[in-house]
Amino acid sequence: MSYIPFPNLSPELFSIDIGGFHLALRWYALAYIAGLLIGWKLVERMVKTPRLWAGAAPMTAEQVERLLTAVILGVIVGGRLGFVLFYQPGYYLENPSHLLRVWEGGMSFHGGCLGVVVAGVWFCRREKVPMLPVADLMATVAPIGIFFGRLANFVNAELWGRPTSLPWGVAFPGDAAQLCPGIVGVCARHPSQLYEAALEGLLLFILIAVMVWRQGWFFWPGRVAGLFFAGYGAARFFVEFFRQPDAQFVTEGNPLGLALHVSGYGLTMGQILSLPMIVVGVWFIRRAKRAA
Secondary structure (H helix, E strand, O other): OOEEEEEOOOOEEEEEEEOOEEEEEEEEHHHHHHHHHHHHHHHHHHOOOOOHOOOOOOOOOHHHHHHHHHHHHHHHHHHHHHHHHEEEEEEHHHHHOOOHHHHHHOHHHHHHHHHHHHHHHHHHHHHHHOOOHHHHHHHHHHHHHHHHHHHHHHOOOOEEEEOOOOOOOOEEOHHHHHOOOOOOOOOOOHHHHHHHHHHHHHHHHHHHHHHHHOHHHOOOOOOOHHHHHHHHOOOOOHHHOOOOOOHEEOOOOOOOOOOOOOOOOOOOOOHHHHHHHHHHHHHHHOHHHHHH
């Protein structure tokens, strides 16, 4: 069976040991930082580009900086709570002291998305700016963070895909090699992190950018946000067919995760959480009206 060996990548960009403490900059943290900073500068550029708007831009460059602070809090708090509530509520009920151990991993995109929505609503009310245009701005740059985040997932050798015999299957280290019942020898898996980076990140960003910069979609407040929700939901739903479901949801006797306790229809938790995003996205697109 042909496969690609997992490259010799460390989750840590660099590390320092000081007084018994191990301090490290991880690629995953760098992905968050890069996504937020690039998104911030791109939003600043868009609010300073008059041709993108039917009238005045929804906020000033100074307000964009304050929005960045709210988004950071929304991503971290929402992402962590989403993971706890959606994926491992039982574990954290038994071990509440582990709730704040974000350095051990455990962030949910859907939870982070909800956290950003809440932070955005709070920001718009506080700053007295229109919600839909701000949502469109945030949706335009969100795929950038997703792209970097999925690349970091690959570097961390986490969230890998189901076993495959395709030539681009990757032999991930650690637990990925132990969960392939019936497979003798090397267990190659779909690099589902890279599938997600390409679809949810790069492709979705290009599609939205074309609609914003070439088709003037900011003239229809809410349409870009709808495209992001529907586009991400559809891409994630598709990739879940190739991604190994989280171990806590796999039914006994079905180690490949083709059916889960959470669903009677063989859907993964990621697919279940993506369906409402598709519905909400289509609704936003359909109700968007051209600004006067």
